[in-house]
Amino acid sequence: MSTSRRSEDQQHKEQVAEISKTLKEGERILAPTRRPDGTLRKAIRIRAGYTPQEEVAIYQPKAALLKKEMASHSGPPGYDPALDNSKPKTKSVKRNERKKEKRLQAALEKEKNLELNVTEDSMKLEAVKNDLGSESVQSLTSQINELAVSGSSSVASPVTDSTEGLDSSGCSQDIDKKIRALKKKIRQTESLQQKAAEQDMKPEQLEKLAKLEDWRNELRLLEERVKRQQQHDQSLITTKLN
Numbered sequence: 001m002s003t004s005r006r007s008e009d010q011q012h013k014e015q016v017a018e019i020s021k022t023l024k025e026g027e028r029i030l031a032p033t034r035r036p037d038g039t040l041r042k043a044i045r046i047r048a049g050y051t052p053q054e055e056v057a058i059y060q061p062k063a064a065l066l067k068k069e070m071a072s073h074s075g076p077p078g079y080d081p082a083l084d085n086s087k088p089k090t091k092s093v094k095r096n097e098r099k100k101e102k103r104l105q106a107a108l109e110k111e112k113n114l115e116l117n118v119t120e121d122s123m124k125l126e127a128v129k130n131d132l133g134s135e136s137v138q139s140l141t142s143q144i145n146e147l148a149v150s151g152s153s154s155v156a157s158p159v160t161d162s163t164e165g166l167d168s169s170g171c172s173q174d175i176d177k178k179i180r181a182l183k184k185k186i187r188q189t190e191s192l193q194q195k196a197a198e199q200d201m202k203p204e205q206l207e208k209l210a211k212l213e214d215w216r217n218e219l220r221l222l223e224e225r226v227k228r229q230q231q232h233d234q235s236l237i238t239t240k241l242n
Contacts, residue, residue: 008040016043024048125203172229175222182219186212 012032019029026048032040060068089097189212192205201209 012040012043019043019045121203125206172226175226175229179219179222179226182215182222186215186219189215 016029016031023029023045028046030044030046032043034040185208189208192201193209193212196205
């Protein structure tokens with residue numbers, strides 16, 4: 001068995017030597033390979049420029065190649081870190097860097113100014129709310145005093161002429177106008193409150209929302225005043241009839 005294998009190896013060597021004599025430029029010989037059963041395959045002549053199938057590069061589109069090339073670079077296309085570190089910066093490069101720094105600084109300052117403006121607006125809004133609160137308290141106090149004065153004067157002195165009746169009718173008309181205006185404001189503000197959240201409202205809308213409770217109190221006082229006036233007028237009519 002070993003003798004036959006040696007003779008077979010010798011034959012293949014002679015075959016390779018024979019083929020080598022007739023090789024053309026660029027050609028090469030694939031040496032014999034052994035099969036699993038121990039026998040040798042024949043030597044193979046490979047022509048010039050031939051590429052085995054397993055070594056043929058798989059086709060890739062330009063986009064995939066470009067993506068792979070971009071991934072291999074640490075910077076933009078054409079960027080060479082070695083050249084960038086060794087090459088001195090030109091005036092234009094330095095000028096562009098200064099411009100970028102200025103733009104960045106301006107953006108930071110703008111952001112700070114916006115934050116300051118927001119803080120100032122919130123403080124102003126809070127001050128407006130406080131002022132409105134104090135004004136509403138003063139107006140309510142004055143209206144209560146007026147009601148007290150009008151009630152005491154009506155009890156102390158009866159109506160003596162028609163001019164007082166004219167004044168009271170004019171006053172009641174003004175009160176009716178105020179009541180209608182207040183009801184309209186309250187209705188609009190309540191609708192606004194239902195449609196939008198406070199953080200989405202504008203400053204003037206927030207100002208209306210802050211006045212809502214004061215308007216309700218003022219409306220209640222005016223309605224009570226009208227009711228008292230009607231009762232007073234009714235009592236006067238009853239007195240005259242008697």
